[in-house]
Amino acid sequence: MLCWYNFKVFFNRFQFILSNSAKNISQTRMSRKNKVATVTIALIDATIDDKLRFLQCRFRLGVEKCKSKVVKSNSPKVKWQELFNLNMYEDQFMLETTLLDKDGFLGRNLLDLSALEKEKTHQLKLDIEGDVADVKIFILLTISGTPLLNTVTELEDVNNAQKILEVKEENNSTEVGWLSVIVFGAKGLCAQDCYCVLKLINNRLQTHTEYKTCDPSWMKIFTFEITDITSTLEISIVDEKKVExxxxxxxxxxxxxxxxxxWYALKDHTQRERAKGNNPRILLEMRTSWHLVSVNLFYEFASILSRFFMKVCEITRI
Incomplete structure (x- = not known):
């Protein structure tokens, strides 16, 4: 009887532990949020009165937080020129921007990121509401790294991207042209958990992170406006854990x-040596679509400049 009683007590305790474990697991799964994108913020400057201040800017997106360095200034324009990355999770789309002085709170701005177009760099002037009037913060903001957006799954997706470029070429006369980039993937990287960043002038886009592989397959399409025909596209692969x-x-x-x-061979940051890894490389397909009038004007202007400098050289020799 005593053995049976001990077994019964043990069995009841075991059931209790199992039920609590199941509850904890389900609660953890419910509370865990899925990452839906990466928000990149380039903090440029702020316009404020010319009083001597020690200014700091802070950003908060859900549970993600970051802050700028403290800048001492008595100028009406305060410059930071810092870059921040924040993870965006489900149902967390309100970006809070707070401006602080050494004496305390100056103002705040709330921005609903769900209203902004993804995979595009936005130039934003945020109105800071608080004790000081007419304060604005200038930022460049990009929502990218969305796993299911602009993903290449079939040849039809590539054809659709080309059609979009052709329509933009016909309808937009303000830009020099358009660039589309298909980032298929990379091989032989020296790190796992990597994402790809593309920069063209002030535009910055990135893929999602491919975890636990040195051969990531991103399969993403990106589109850039070209404002300068002499521009260079910068493509970097970043280790998410080490942020390098x-x-x-x-x-x-x-x-x-x-x-x-x-296939492009990856170089190190000096661009003199090959990057670490097993023959590291990235597979890309790119396409440019030029606005012919803008390009012709550029080449005509370049030709005039060339002839002008040739004349200057001849006069100098004489």
Whole structure:
């Protein structure tokens, strides 16, 4: 009887532990949020009165937080020029921007990121509401790294991207042209958990992170506006855990071969040596679409400048 009683007590305790464990697991799963994107913020400057201040800017997106360095200034324009990355999780779309002085709180701005177009760099002037009037903070903000957005699954997706470029070429006369980049993936990286960052002038886009692999497959399409025909596309692969570059390349726009898949060997940050890894490389397909009037004007202007400098050289020799 005593053995049976002990077994019964043990069995009841075991059931209690199991039920509590199941509850904890379910609660953990319910509370865990899925990452839906990465928000990149380039903090440029702020306009404020010319009083001597020690200013700091703070950003909060859900549970994610970051803050700028403290800048001492008595100028009406305070410059930071800092870059921040914040993870965006489900149902957390309100970006809170707070401006602080050494004496305390100056003002705040709330921005609903769900209203902004993804995979595009936005130039925003945030109105800071608080004790000081007419305060604005200038930022560049990009929502990218969305796993299910702009993903290449079939040849039809590539054809659709080309059609979009053709429509933009016909309808937009303010830009020099457009660039589309298909980032297929990379091989032989020296790190796992990597994502790819693309920069063109002030535009910065990135893929999602591919975890637990040195051969990531991103399969993403990106589109950039071209405002300068002499620009260079910068492509970096970043280790998410260490937040450091594992490889980089630079591609001048005028050297792009339209619609051709190309493996590019990754270099280190000096661009003199090959990046670490097993023959690290990235597979890209790029296409440029030029606005002919803008390009012709550029080449005509370049030709005039060339002839002018030749004349100057001749006069100098005389």
């Amino acid at each position: 570059e594992v490889g980089k390349i630079y591609v001048p726009l005028f050297r792009i071969k339209n619609g051709v898949k190309v």
